[in-house]
Amino acid sequence: MVKKPKKRIDLQPWQDPKAKPYIHIEGVSKDFDGHVAVDSVTLSVFQGEFFSLLGPSGCGKTTLLRMLAGLEMPSQGKIYIDGVDVTRRPAYDRPVNMMFQSYALFPHMNVEKNVAFGLKQERISRSEINERVKDALRLVQMETYGKRAPHQLSGGQKQRVALARSLVKRPKLLLLDEPLAALDKRLREQTQFELVTIQEKVGVTFIMVTHDQEEAMTMSTRLGVMDHGRMRQIGTPNEIYEYPNSDYVADFIGSINKFEGRVAEDETDHILVESEEAGCELYVSHSADVPIGSQVKVAIRPEKVMISTSPPEQKRNSTRGIVKDIGYLGDVSIYHVELASGKIVLATQPNLVRLAERPVTWDDEVYLYWRAENSIVLMT
Amino acid sequence: MRELWKKIQDSYAGSYLALIIPYAWILLFFMIPFLIVLKISFSDLKVGLPPYGPLLEWVEEGVLVIKLNFTNFAFIGTDSLYLFSYLESLVIAVLGTIGCLLIGYPMAYGIAKAKPPFRTLLLMLVILPFWTSFLLRVYAWIGILSTSGLLNTALMKVGIISSPLSILDTTYATIIGIVYCYLPFMILPLYASLEKIDYTLMEAAYDLGARPIQAFRRVIWPLSRPGVIAGSMLVLIPAVGEFVIPELLGGSQTLMIGKVLWNEFFTNRDWPVASALAVLMLILLVTPIAIFQRIQERQVRFLDAD
Amino acid sequence: MPTKLSPFLKTCMILGYAFLYVPIITLIVFSFNSSRLVTVWQGFSTKWYVSLLQDDVLLKSAWVSLQVATLAATFAVILGTLAAVALVRLGRFRGRQFFGILTTAPLVMPEVITGLALLLLFVGLEQMIGWPKGRGILTITIAHTTLCMAYVTILVRGRLAELDLSLEEAARDLGARPLKVFTAITLPLISPALVSGWLLAFVLSLDDLVLASFVAGPGSSTLPMVIFSSIRFGISPQINALATIIITAVAIGVMGAGWLLHRKKY
Numbered sequence: 001m002v003k004k005p006k007k008r009i010d011l012q013p014w015q016d017p018k019a020k021p022y023i024h025i026e027g028v029s030k031d032f033d034g035h036v037a038v039d040s041v042t043l044s045v046f047q048g049e050f051f052s053l054l055g056p057s058g059c060g061k062t063t064l065l066r067m068l069a070g071l072e073m074p075s076q077g078k079i080y081i082d083g084v085d086v087t088r089r090p091a092y093d094r095p096v097n098m099m100f101q102s103y104a105l106f107p108h109m110n111v112e113k114n115v116a117f118g119l120k121q122e123r124i125s126r127s128e129i130n131e132r133v134k135d136a137l138r139l140v141q142m143e144t145y146g147k148r149a150p151h152q153l154s155g156g157q158k159q160r161v162a163l164a165r166s167l168v169k170r171p172k173l174l175l176l177d178e179p180l181a182a183l184d185k186r187l188r189e190q191t192q193f194e195l196v197t198i199q200e201k202v203g204v205t206f207i208m209v210t211h212d213q214e215e216a217m218t219m220s221t222r223l224g225v226m227d228h229g230r231m232r233q234i235g236t237p238n239e240i241y242e243y244p245n246s247d248y249v250a251d252f253i254g255s256i257n258k259f260e261g262r263v264a265e266d267e268t269d270h271i272l273v274e275s276e277e278a279g280c281e282l283y284v285s286h287s288a289d290v291p292i293g294s295q296v297k298v299a300i301r302p303e304k305v306m307i308s309t310s311p312p313e314q315k316r317n318s319t320r321g322i323v324k325d326i327g328y329l330g331d332v333s334i335y336h337v338e339l340a341s342g343k344i345v346l347a348t349q350p351n352l353v354r355l356a357e358r359p360v361t362w363d364d365e366v367y368l369y370w371r372a373e374n375s376i377v378l379m380t
Numbered sequence: 381m382r383e384l385w386k387k388i389q390d391s392y393a394g395s396y397l398a399l400i401i402p403y404a405w406i407l408l409f410f411m412i413p414f415l416i417v418l419k420i421s422f423s424d425l426k427v428g429l430p431p432y433g434p435l436l437e438w439v440e441e442g443v444l445v446i447k448l449n450f451t452n453f454a455f456i457g458t459d460s461l462y463l464f465s466y467l468e469s470l471v472i473a474v475l476g477t478i479g480c481l482l483i484g485y486p487m488a489y490g491i492a493k494a495k496p497p498f499r500t501l502l503l504m505l506v507i508l509p510f511w512t513s514f515l516l517r518v519y520a521w522i523g524i525l526s527t528s529g530l531l532n533t534a535l536m537k538v539g540i541i542s543s544p545l546s547i548l549d550t551t552y553a554t555i556i557g558i559v560y561c562y563l564p565f566m567i568l569p570l571y572a573s574l575e576k577i578d579y580t581l582m583e584a585a586y587d588l589g590a591r592p593i594q595a596f597r598r599v600i601w602p603l604s605r606p607g608v609i610a611g612s613m614l615v616l617i618p619a620v621g622e623f624v625i626p627e628l629l630g631g632s633q634t635l636m637i638g639k640v641l642w643n644e645f646f647t648n649r650d651w652p653v654a655s656a657l658a659v660l661m662l663i664l665l666v667t668p669i670a671i672f673q674r675i676q677e678r679q680v681r682f683l684d685a686d
Numbered sequence: 687m688p689t690k691l692s693p694f695l696k697t698c699m700i701l702g703y704a705f706l707y708v709p710i711i712t713l714i715v716f717s718f719n720s721s722r723l724v725t726v727w728q729g730f731s732t733k734w735y736v737s738l739l740q741d742d743v744l745l746k747s748a749w750v751s752l753q754v755a756t757l758a759a760t761f762a763v764i765l766g767t768l769a770a771v772a773l774v775r776l777g778r779f780r781g782r783q784f785f786g787i788l789t790t791a792p793l794v795m796p797e798v799i800t801g802l803a804l805l806l807l808f809v810g811l812e813q814m815i816g817w818p819k820g821r822g823i824l825t826i827t828i829a830h831t832t833l834c835m836a837y838v839t840i841l842v843r844g845r846l847a848e849l850d851l852s853l854e855e856a857a858r859d860l861g862a863r864p865l866k867v868f869t870a871i872t873l874p875l876i877s878p879a880l881v882s883g884w885l886l887a888f889v890l891s892l893d894d895l896v897l898a899s900f901v902a903g904p905g906s907s908t909l910p911m912v913i914f915s916s917i918r919f920g921i922s923p924q925i926n927a928l929a930t931i932i933i934t935a936v937a938i939g940v941m942g943a944g945w946l947l948h949r950k951k952y
Binding site: 396483487491513514658662672 | 691694695696698699701702703705706707708709710712713716723726765766768769771772775776779785787788789790791792794795796797798799800802803804806807810828829831832835839864889892893895896899900910913914917918920921925928929932933936937939940944
Binding site: 090 | 850852853855856857858859860861862863866870871874875
């Protein structure tokens with residue numbers, strides 16, 4: 001997951017208690033004949049953000065998006081866009097446009113007519129329509145394809161036209177429903193960056209739905225992880241990855257090692273957990289505010305776990321085991337190490353040397369250790 | 381004005397218009413007529429136009445009396461001609477359906493297995509006769525089946541028979557006509573269900589040691605059953621009430637109920653008895669129609685769900 | 687999956703198609719026979735075509751049939767499309783299933799029953815409210831519309847159900863009001879079904895004998911009614927000639943429509 005340095009939202013308005021949210025979703029629920037698809041979600045998105053809704057299929061993220069578009073009406077709650085209550089406004093009367101997963105290009109219209117469709121619904125002069133269609137197609141580098149029919153376009157080209165069509169009306173908010181799901185892997189990665197570049201250029205607020213965590217991490221300023229209609233955590237990609245607030249979020253984003261244990265100390269600057277599973281005392285450098293003796297999980301990402309053949313100096317956060325398996329991924333290798341408790345711990349190491357010169361191999365006894373500030377305590 | 385127009389466009393009244401107009405039409409021109417048939421089947425014959433008596437009558441003290449008259453049904457029950465024609469209709473329709481299935485199944489199967497561009501052509505060739513006049517297709521068989529017709533001439537030339545067979549004006553001719561006219565109705569639903577079958581299932585069956593006939597019986601036949609039922613109903617139901625085919629090919633000895641009803645209506649001008657015959661025919665057909673509707677609904681629901 | 691056909695299947699198919707087409711071919715061949723006897727070939731002649739064009743009764747009835755078929759097909763497409771839209775797009779409304787059954791019922795109902803029922807309705811209506819005055823093109827058109835809309839509903843319903851719902855949603859999202867969505871997106875996309883529905887309805891109407899016989903009045907005989915009364919008394923080469931014309935027209939029409947629809951495939 002290579003992250004490009006982004007200059008987009010330098011201000012981080014969500015950090016500023018006085019900042020006014022641009023899109024505000026207030027306790028929104030939706031049930032379909034008794035099945036609760038979205039369960040009292042509250043969310044604020046700021047102007048110019050690229051916000052992602054992330055979750056497995058059926059978690060309610062698409063329903064939430066469709067309520068923002070006006071294609072579904074919330075059963076409860078309010079939706080504000082730029083301070084205006086749009087909860088009951090129909091889709092055709094909202095300053096919001098959507099890019100559909102299937103792209104939904106009208107098959108009986110060529111590219112230009114597709115892009116012009118939205119503008120024609122407003123009272124805009126023909127010359128201005130032509131101008132804006134041209135601009136929009138130029139923005140997505142499709143200006144020479146105006147006369148093509150949708151079925152003559154490749155998947156990537158369709159995606160660009162769909163983007164142009166939804167941006168041409170200059171919406172206050174652009175919704176993207178799995179915009180890259182229909183593309184193959186290589187094209188997807190390339191398009192991710194293009195989409196971000198275009199978003200920066202036009203300055204429109206984007207809300208994207210995706211089930212692909214990597215996509216959400218690379219593209220978004222912030223993301224919200226959803227599960228069973230509920231919003232589980234909202235934060236920057238970094239916050240979500242480094243400080244998941246729950247078992248669910250920790251598991252959903254990347255892989256993680258978890259040790260069960262009992263809280264022995266809970267101070268303002270650290271917490272100490274005794275864990276038989278880990279085979280050592282786990283020292284975490286943040287407090288958790290839980291009673292002594294309660295059961296918690298301590299989590300550590302595989303790339304934060306270090307491996308050595310000789311014992312480290314630290315006694316806490318340090319254990320040992322036998323290398324059971326090594327997954328070679330080219331740039332890194334994943335070591336599966338079995339502890340005395342039978343627990344398998346994953347540790348990712350960059351392949352700094354060639355395979356043959358690797359110091360650790362199958363059935364070696366190794367020491368695993370990590371820094372206290374890299375582990376976290378999960379309560380739920 | 382513009383605002384008003386916008387309001388009308390926005391309101392859901394527009395979409396309900398889509399419901400109300402066809403609903404009203406079908407109620408007025410399909411549902412109510414059947415109630416009238418039901419009503420008239422219970423009234424008595426009168427000379428005049430319309431040739432039936434009223435069902436509701438005001439007697440002296442302003443009391444509304446319903447006169448239900450079962451004589452029409454009793455008449456049908458006592459005259460064995462009617463009972464016989466109901467039975468014969470059913471037998472002919474069933475035999476015709478079986479004939480369609482025997483000819484149609486291998487054809488539908490062959491079409492489903494053909495290569496795509498060829499498949500379109502084959503399907504088109506099945507549908508094409510359906511687009512040409514039904515009446516004229518029945519008429520063609522008169523020329524083929526009559527004693528001096530093409531079939532007899534050909535058979536005699538070859539020497540298979542020495543004197544002409546009399547096929548025209550028999551029940552056989554009626555069955556042939558039904559099979560011929562309704563074959564597309566059998567092939568199309570059969571094709572639709574056969575086409576959906578994944579033929580690697582057949583290969584899997586072979587792989588597991590099934591012989592072709594077994595594989596067919598255990599795999600293809602059960603999977604194509606919805607098509608078989610839909611096609612059979614689509615042939616059976618209209619065939620029972622068929623009028624043109626028995627009239628033109630069946631001669632006087634073939635008594636099918638559609639023909640009897642027609643004669644009762646047009647020749648004897650006995651509208652109440654004709655209505656009673658229609659009611660009884662509907663009762664006879666309720667079960668197959670219900671089966672057909674259920675398949676239809678299931679298929680549509682399947683489509684809607686997609 | 688295309689696989690090789692076994693010899694058995696091949697034979698079945700050849701015989702099946704022969705069964706379908708031999709009668710039609712004999713009709714055509716004997717329309718050019720100079721003999722009055724349809725089954726004995728005497729030589730090539732087009733005289734039956736000439737006599738066909740001089741048969742006023744036939745021509746008049748053909749004109750009635752064309753008028754009725756055009757009207758009935760048009761009404762059937764309008765009503766059938768509305769019914770299909772209501773069934774597919776209005777979601778669950780009360781009586782939806784009843785409505786669904788009613789719209790397809792004329793399809794399976796024996797025509798003698800429908801014809802009888804409609805005639806009784808027309809007679810009753812005329813007695814009660816004086817409409818429809820007598821029977822003729824209007825009543826035949828109503829009867830044919832009722833029958834044909836069932837076919838159109840099924841065709842359009844299938845097409846609507848397989849239409850990507852997000853196309854209509856996208857149009858709405860881009861600012862089109864419901865009626866505009868219907869006219870600018872839905873209607874053009876289901877137009878192939880509308881065209882084939884119209885053609886089917888037209889042909890069904892043109893072909894119908896039973897319904898028309900019940901609800902037609904004096905002087906409004908349709909073409910099938912005239913053909914029927916003439917072939918009741920045996921074979922006539924003139925009818926063969928008529929059949930040939932109809933078959934040729936239909937074949938050209940169907941192939942033309944097929945080609946049009948195929949070309950405009952999305």
